[in-house]
Every structure is written in structure tokens, then in C-alpha cells.
Amino acid sequence: MIIIMNSEVTDEQIGGVVNKLKDFGLDSNVSRGVERTVIGAIGDETKVDKELMQSLPGVENVIRVMKPYKIVARSYHKQDTVIDINGIKLGGKEIQVIAGPCSVETQDQMDAAAQGVVDAGCRMMRGGAFKPRTSPYSFQGAGVEGLEMFHNAASKHKLPVVTELMDVRSLDAFVEHEVDVIQIGTRNMQNFDLLKEVGRIHKPVILKRGMSATISEWLMAAEYIAAGGNHNIIFCERGVRSFETYYRNVLDVTAIPVLKKETHLPVIVDPSHAGGKAWMVPALSRAAVAAGADGLLVEMHPTPCEAWCDADQALTPEELKSLMGELKGIAQVIGRDI
Template structure:
């Protein structure tokens, strides 16, 4: 249930509504808006009798939230959530942000070198795995904290923000220490203890859709993060399992407009995992931008044929540069634009001299 207050409601009237909700045995959360304050009632499994609340001073109307996910829904918050990073990148503000980088951090030369090339091509967020949950226990599992340190060094040199995956509670603490965005991967989308901990980590969270998850499942998982007090959540469509073997997964582009109609949270697309094939990444990335995605996550490797993981779906740097030019045209055609490129550190230093 959402209690919408009058635009001239006093702080005392707002507190009176919150006190009444607590007396009814629920939690109350006030969300100030541009014109008026809304108070959300949290902790109910079904419809709540609103008689005690709707007649209180300052109350304009009562909205019964029909979705099982409360704080994630547009009924709860009609305005889009915008996640703003320290380097100025805004996700969900009507611009297309691009996260790019290798599947795994493999060496200092690899991650620093590719970060510079990605920044110069227009990406503002660097992706790279330090912890890799692999299907086979014999596959490369990542460089762990050493990989996180290299990502932080790449951020220092390029100004790019860093997004990387946490695979359990132990790795989450390390990721939150080094990264700008904590990624919860598809395999952990319904790891509820990890979601709760990520919600308390104090960092924006990128939540990937599980391989067999519905949109409702994804939004309910996001609700765990918001329930812990973290409103800075980014959703990611990365493909679901299908029956056709021509691609690694089925990239569900319909999920982008569906999520935007149901939730205020931004949603990006990952066509690299969504297709698993380099030749299919660019066309599906273009399609995702046309469908209204708030951003893209693209795997790019300086030498994909020698990548320690997911080389077959990684673009060459030259292909990534071409993709950036193409999606800029598409974004412009639908009334959007790419997130403005970062200013190189050398240029910033020269400008302040």
C-alpha cells in the first residue's frame, strides 16, 4: 500500500501517518517526491485495510500496490531511478551507458591496455571478472583480489568506473571494497542471502537475470536489494535458456520494454552472454538500444582467440569501436544519446594547468 500525501502536508502529518502504520504492525518508508511525499507500507503479504489511514490529516489518496514486488514497482515510484557513479556516468537518465571489457582479468598489461582503448572508444564503465563462477571446476576461476587491484589501477589511469561480480559473501566484501558497482550474476540471482548482503554493501548493484528466470522472478530478486535499503539497482537482461542450439542463450529483448512498464529501475542488455557468438553481439546490441535499453554490457578482449574465458563471444577492439559508432546513430534516432565520453586524465591535467 502506498499513501500519497497532499502537497502541503506538514512534517507532523507525515509522521502521524507513519506512526499509525507502525501501530498496525507494518514498516513505514517515506519517499519525498518533487511535489509531494508518498509513504510506503512494507511487510504485508496481501491487501491491507486502509480505513485507519485514509482519513488521517494530510492524506490525499491510497494506492494499493498490486504487484508482489513493492518498492521495485512503478506503482510505488513512478519516476525513473537514476544511478549516478563517481565518474559522472548516469544510468537510467535517458542516455545509453556502455560497460565493456574482458570476461576475466588476466594480467596487468591486458586490463590496463584494453581499458585505455575502451575509454577512447567512448565506454565509461570497465567490466572484468576477478571471481569467475565456471561450469567446469577445471576452468580458469579468476585472479581474485589481485584482479580487483588491477581493475582499481585501470580506473585510476582511465577514469572509468568498475563493475565486477561477487560470487559469495566473502568475495562480496572484497568487490565492494574495490569496485564501483557490485555485479550479482545469473547463477546467483536467487541467492537471497547474497542479495541481502549486497543490499547492505553501500554500492550500486547490477543484478543479472537468471538463465531460467521470469521477469517477475527478476523483479522479486531486486526487491530483496531495495528491502535492505539500497535503491541503486540496475537490472540486466542477459539471455535465458532456450531449445535452439544456434546461440548460447535466447536474448529476450521483450524484457526491456516489459521491465520499463513494470519498474522504475534501469535495465541494460548483455548481448555477449545473450548470444555467445561474436558475430551476433553487434546486431543484438543495436537491437537492444533500439528497444530502449539504458545501457549495454559488452565483452571485449585484445586477443579473443587467446582469452582464458569466453573468447568466442568477445569482440575485437576494432569491432567495438564500430559498434559504438552504430549505436550512437540508433540512440539519436530514438531521441536518446550515448553517455558523454570521459575526458582523459592527460587532458584534464592540461586543462587545469
């Protein structure tokens, strides 16, 4: 930690900072420059409260030198973490495309969707039984019954089930209905009590990026899960909020190489929620894979025009299949498989 003092600092104020650092168990290196005095804290800076240091008299700015995340950091585990989901590997050489409808509607719809997933060559399936909707008057998801329909449809093809958890009280139902991968949605990225709960179990967790979360906040949200003991965490970039109104969010492809550098955990991308329109999905999917994503989370519906939710962003089964062909080519160029 580096503490920059203001230009009119007194010796007493410098002493105050040094003493406060001592209280936290750190030594100090005081460097008096021409225009500013800078104090370097020697020791474990995670023990120091940055805001408190900032409130001390004479302090102009406090800068952390260490990254605040530990378990999720690349420095904690140099190798890429590969997560095993019922025998399917995520985070290794093979890129995984997780496809399926926005929401679970009926058994027929889920059966048709599962068939579409398999036909396209995807190995995992997504679908929402509990839906975070902006309006309380919109369809809120099929609930526990939806988990059942999903399980029925997916198990025929041995497709692992990926679905969103919104409420700590639903966790038992998720375990009971054999959900394979728990998704934490954008709006709950900093729902810390929910993160703590999924940190206590060992199912893989897809952690979607918050609407306008920084990379650092996102890594710290994952750290909440990891600190509980569950290291099976998958980051999912889904676009960030911006001033642009043509598309729903701005897909942040730069986050992919940045996360691969900062963390050992897998990174996937949701091109459907990013753009918000089905016709944008192929271009965004190709970009994500080219940029190094370990997988995709893609919306596909057997009959998009009849979908109960986000009808305009789902691919048809045929479009998904055709996309998979393109992605395979790109994967090979960068030394991966799909």
C-alpha cells in the same frame, strides 16, 4: 486476491474461506455465478498466504490481484531512477556501454583493455576477477589480485569498475578495492543471502536475470536488495535458456519494454553472453538499444584469440569502436544520447 471455488462447492466451504480471510484481516465479497462461486478478498492481500488459501477445501484456484513487488515497482516511484556512478548517469537520457574482458588475466591485458574502452568512447569498464565456471577444473578467476589489476588499469582513465561478486565473504575485499558497481551473476539471481548482503551497502548493483527466471521472479530478487535499503539496482537481461542450440541463449528483448513499464529502475543488456558469439553482438546490441535499453554490458578483449575465458564471444577494440558509431545513430532516432 480472488478465490475461485470449484463447481461442487458447499456453503460450509465458502464459509471456511471467508473465515480464513478474516483471520488474515481481510473482508470478502462472495459472488455466486451460474457455474462458479467467486470470492473477492477486500484488503491488503500481501498479508495472505496464497498456497494456504489454495489448500482449503472447495478452492479451485487463487489469483493475486496486486503485484508482489513494492519498492522496485513503477507505482512506487513514477519517475525513472537515474543512478549516479562516480558522476556518470545510468538510467537517464544517456545510454551507457560498459565494456571490457570476460576475465581479468594480467596487468598488461587490463591496461590494453582499458585503453580500448576509452578509445571506443565507453565510460565504464567490466571484467571478472571471480568467475562462475561450469567446471571446477576451469580457470576460476584471478581473485583479489585481479581486483587490484582491474583497479590499477581503470583508475588511470577514471573508468568506474564493474565486477561480479559470487560469495558474501568477498564483499569486504570489494569495498576495500573500490569496486564501483557490483554485479550479481545469473546463477546467483536467487542466492537470497547474497542479495540481502548487497542490500545493506549502497553501491550500485547490476542484477543479471537468472537462466530461466520470470520477470516477476527477477523483480522479486531485486526487491530483496531494495528491502535492505539499497535502491541502486540495475537489471541486466542476458538471454534466457531455450531449446535452440545454435546460440547460447535467446536474448529476450521484450523484457526491456516490459521492465521499463513495471519498474522505475534502469535496464541494461548483455549481448555477449546472450548470443555467445562475437559476430552476433552488433545486431543484438542494436536491437537492445532500439528496444529502449539504458545501457549495454559488452565483452571486449585486446586479443580475443588469447583470452582465458569465452574467447569466441569477445569483440576486438576496433569492433567495439565501430559498434559504438552505429549505436549512436540509433540512440538519436529514439531521442537519446550515447
